[in-house]
Amino acid sequence: MNYKLHFTHSPPTMKKITLLICLIVITIATQASGLGSNSQRIRLGKSASTTVTKSADKSDNLYNTVSTLYSQGKISADSIINLALYHKAAKPAFAESCLKLVADKNPRAVMELGVIYAFSPEYAKYASEGVKLLQRAANAGCDEANAYLGLYYYTHKDYAKAQTCFNACRQLPGFAYAALGGMYINGTGVRQDPVKAREYYHKSSLKGYPRGMALYGFNLRATGGGNIDYPDSFLWLYIAGDLGDDAARTALYLPRVNEDRGTGETAKDANLALQWIAAAQSGKKIQDEPIYKSGFLASLKAREKAAEEGDDWARYYLGSMNYNGDFLNQNYTQALRYYEPIAKNSKLPKPVLAKVHERLGKIYSEGHGTKADKTKAAAHYRAAAQYGSFPSYMIVENISR
Numbered sequence: 001m002n003y004k005l006h007f008t009h010s011p012p013t014m015k016k017i018t019l020l021i022c023l024i025v026i027t028i029a030t031q032a033s034g035l036g037s038n039s040q041r042i043r044l045g046k047s048a049s050t051t052v053t054k055s056a057d058k059s060d061n062l063y064n065t066v067s068t069l070y071s072q073g074k075i076s077a078d079s080i081i082n083l084a085l086y087h088k089a090a091k092p093a094f095a096e097s098c099l100k101l102v103a104d105k106n107p108r109a110v111m112e113l114g115v116i117y118a119f120s121p122e123y124a125k126y127a128s129e130g131v132k133l134l135q136r137a138a139n140a141g142c143d144e145a146n147a148y149l150g151l152y153y154y155t156h157k158d159y160a161k162a163q164t165c166f167n168a169c170r171q172l173p174g175f176a177y178a179a180l181g182g183m184y185i186n187g188t189g190v191r192q193d194p195v196k197a198r199e200y201y202h203k204s205s206l207k208g209y210p211r212g213m214a215l216y217g218f219n220l221r222a223t224g225g226g227n228i229d230y231p232d233s234f235l236w237l238y239i240a241g242d243l244g245d246d247a248a249r250t251a252l253y254l255p256r257v258n259e260d261r262g263t264g265e266t267a268k269d270a271n272l273a274l275q276w277i278a279a280a281q282s283g284k285k286i287q288d289e290p291i292y293k294s295g296f297l298a299s300l301k302a303r304e305k306a307a308e309e310g311d312d313w314a315r316y317y318l319g320s321m322n323y324n325g326d327f328l329n330q331n332y333t334q335a336l337r338y339y340e341p342i343a344k345n346s347k348l349p350k351p352v353l354a355k356v357h358e359r360l361g362k363i364y365s366e367g368h369g370t371k372a373d374k375t376k377a378a379a380h381y382r383a384a385a386q387y388g389s390f391p392s393y394m395i396v397e398n399i400s401r
Helices: 014-030 044-049 056-071 077-087 092-102 107-119 121-139 143-155 159-167 174-186 194-206 210-219 230-242 246-251 270-282 290-308 312-324 332-344 350-366 374-386 390-396
Strands: none
Touching (some): 056 092, 077 092, 077 107, 092 107, 107 143, 121 143, 143 159, 143 174, 159 174, 174 194, 174 210, 194 210, 230 290, 230 312, 290 312, 312 350, 332 350, 350 374, 350 390
């Protein structure tokens, strides 16, 4: 298997540098907590701000139909909640109405409504109501509501309450493990314990939380929580970046997926663009870094063997590199080879499965590395949408921007 680097630069103008320096002030503020900006579950404000609908009337008609069927006992509360979550990013008002419709009888609906109110900027004035709803759901036995309460208190720096809420959970989601890792790495609300922090970051990674993966990858590059592990550091940073964590991609000298691979001038993240500029001026490249030599190159054959033996994380890692053309030459046939087994039978987390099906949908839709097959493409796009892929949702629902 051939590998290569995509790292070329053209000198930016001083005007661009000045603009990026101004932007970095905003970036630093948003990165202070190290959590919420990359959450797959609470990126409601960003999704809602890019609301895409065919028409308000169509949403109203859909809600009226759902409401009628529910009143007639022809559709369950759980089905309505699933429908609300499926449409939440594109039709937040519809989702809110659906959740309200069944909230009086279903703690899960109460929790999801509480998440919207507590974490979405568009509903900022209802934040206190959101916390009450989350507490109500938690009191009714909704385990995940405790995790969201913990996250709320964590982001508001009430670490004692956050710890209490996390401890009340039987099963912690990825963002909760990442928050706990942050508490233990910094000694906020708990006794500082870098080893325990690394353990929590690892658990967060296995749950499919990109920010947790990035934090785990960064942690593996230092000795604070244990030995340095460049191969695993590279793997988790790459997967985190592939799932949308810009800091992880920055660490590997990669631009955002589908953005300009040359200069970084199209980067929306000021820190990311500034690092590319600094690298261009110094002549430093990723192949000079230990994480590349001792991480990627040294473990490539082992990852290939692990993928052949059924390791789905290795399959996703190599499949994504082949799909994106990152570090390996772009090869859709190879991407298909690694992705197909994951799509057929995998227990990887939903964010990962969403990305796999989304990409398989594109491969079969456009005939990349295989014969075009619209039926297979549609099936993969539907699966991706169900796992939370917003681009796939737009394709399935035939929504235009």
